[in-house]
Amino acid sequence: MKNLDRRTFIKQGGILATAFAVPLSFNPFIEHKEMTEKKHFDVIIIGGSYAGLATAMALGRAVRKVLIIDSGKPCNWQTPHSHNFLTQDGKTPKEISSLAKQQVLAYNTITFFEGYAIKGLKTKNNFEIETETGVVFSTSKLVFATGVKDMMPSIGGFSECWGISVLHCPYCHGYEVKNEKTGILGNGEYGFEFSKLISNWTKDLTLFTNGASTLTIEQTSLLEQKHIKIIEKEIEALEHINGYLKQIIFKDGSKTSIKAIYTRLPFEQNCSISEQLGCELTEEGHLKVDTFQKATTNGVFACGDNVTRMRTIAIAIAMGTTTGMTVNKELVEESF
Secondary structure (H helix, E strand, C coil): CEEEEHHHHHHHHCCCCCCCCCCCCCCCCCCCCCHHHCCEEEEEEECCCHHHHHHHHHHHHCCCCEEEEECCCCCCCCCCCCCCCCCCCCCCHHHHHHHHHHHHCCCCCEEEEECCEEEEEECCCCEEEEECCCCEEEEEEEEECCCEEECCCCCECHHHHECCCEECCHHHHHHHHCCCCEEEECCHHHHHHHHHHHCCCCCCEEEECCCCCCCCHHHHHHHHHCCCEEECCCEEEEEEECCEEEEEEECCCCEEECCEEEECCCEEECCCHHHHCCCCECCCCCECECCCCEECCCCEEECCCCCCCCCCHHHHHHHHHHHHHHHHHHHHHHHC
């Protein structure tokens, strides 16, 4: 696979901002001739989006030898704009991540490897990580900033709208659709609680249970008192233009216009290596970590969307910075 360090990056591409999805006309992920001599790192970070890059920056500033392994496919690749992040409000995820990567790679102890990590092994004193091409790296500490994989429902058009007009977070996207005709796709306790929350942004709100309601009598009554409509019809498809919702099409053939839908999707971990190494999961399916981002396997850390339902760039970066500081402190304690 291809790799990038600061010296080669500057030589080949100046300080041009680069994106995770690199256009064919400009590919800064060139072969790094010294990689075969640099297979051991103080820290390997699997995942090079916001949490991973923040971890790397903290470690780079601590003069640690770091390898970032990243596939170039962040969870929010489809989202048109990012919000609720100071100094970057309204920027595209690509703009933010490109600048972040440029700044992280300014630290010459950090190396970037474009590819997939597929296997992990705990040795006596280290970890070994194998990539899909068979290249193996070793490290003293391992960080998972790998995000999660959202499991899309069998509703036509849903995946095309996810992150654009089918939303997970009102703090990230709610202002842009305030006072618009909005839906909640959910049922039971989740549907009730999320309807309460979203009513702060719009009063034109409908709860779509996609089948028989499991709301309690009290919940149903309270939603009706707040003029929140409840529709129990099963959904066939979402009609949209380039991901922007126009209508919900029900299985009975009826339709209703809609501007945005909020929902929470089931998910799975994006990377199975953490479980290969014995890291425990929470009941919700997140990697279990303590307040310093330490996982349940010694020497392993995790940060970002894979450890929390609070999926925002600001929180991912805060977690990443905490992780980098914690990892460095642990390395200092072990070598002092």
